[in-house]
Amino acid sequence: MRPVVAVGQSFRDFLVADVEDRGAGFYLWVRAPMMVRRREEPDVKYMLLMQFSAAGTDFPSIDTWSPEEIRAHVGFMSEVNGKLAADGELVGGEGLAGPAQAKIVRAGEGGTPVVTEGPFAETKEFLAGFWIVDCETPERAVELAAHISTAPGPGGRPLNMPIEVHPVMSAPTQEM
Numbered sequence: 001m002r003p004v005v006a007v008g009q010s011f012r013d014f015l016v017a018d019v020e021d022r023g024a025g026f027y028l029w030v031r032a033p034m035m036v037r038r039r040e041e042p043d044v045k046y047m048l049l050m051q052f053s054a055a056g057t058d059f060p061s062i063d064t065w066s067p068e069e070i071r072a073h074v075g076f077m078s079e080v081n082g083k084l085a086a087d088g089e090l091v092g093g094e095g096l097a098g099p100a101q102a103k104i105v106r107a108g109e110g111g112t113p114v115v116t117e118g119p120f121a122e123t124k125e126f127l128a129g130f131w132i133v134d135c136e137t138p139e140r141a142v143e144l145a146a147h148i149s150t151a152p153g154p155g156g157r158p159l160n161m162p163i164e165v166h167p168v169m170s171a172p173t174q175e176m
Contacts, residue, residue, distance in 0.1 A: 044137070044138075045133065045167070046135060046165055046166060048133060048164070050129040050148065051128065051161065059153045059154050059159060060154060073151055073152055090131065093130055094130060095128065095129040096129050104116040131148070148163050149161055
């Protein structure tokens with residue numbers, strides 16, 4: 001049985017893709033629709049984490065891409081999100097800002113936040129985005145990750161960025 005998707009508007013109303021040139025580089029926003037799903041069988045959710053690694057990549061950083069290359073990349077991500085939503089597999093997802101805007105927070109004495117801000121000179125890898133998907137099998141989650149990895153980069157070549165697949169843990173049963 002395929003899942004039933006409960007939404008009040010069309011999927012296009014939920015998909016947002018924007019490219020903005022702020023002088024210092026391009027900023028991308030690709031927002032996935034948030035979905036409410038109902039299924040008879042238990043959910044099997046996975047988090048797909050898109051990693052960017054400066055080491056081992058054979059393409060330039062996104063701030064050097066042409067506007068057409070950026071639009072193709074964002075368009076691919078929007079199509080992925082739309083297909084996942086239409087198939088009832090998308091729970092949510094977001095693209096993330098780069099490491100220069102990231103913060104690391106730890107609890108200090110008495111629980112006071114201790115914040116370390118970027119950019120981090122030693123950063124070679126960072127989390128570029130994530131999806132939460134609801135799949136019938138772990139193989140389907142791996143299939144989705146492989147497809148997302150083919151997002152186009154400069155010259156339309158697939159980036160083949162690593163996508164980590166993590167099962168999402170559920171809460172313990174009431175009996176525990």
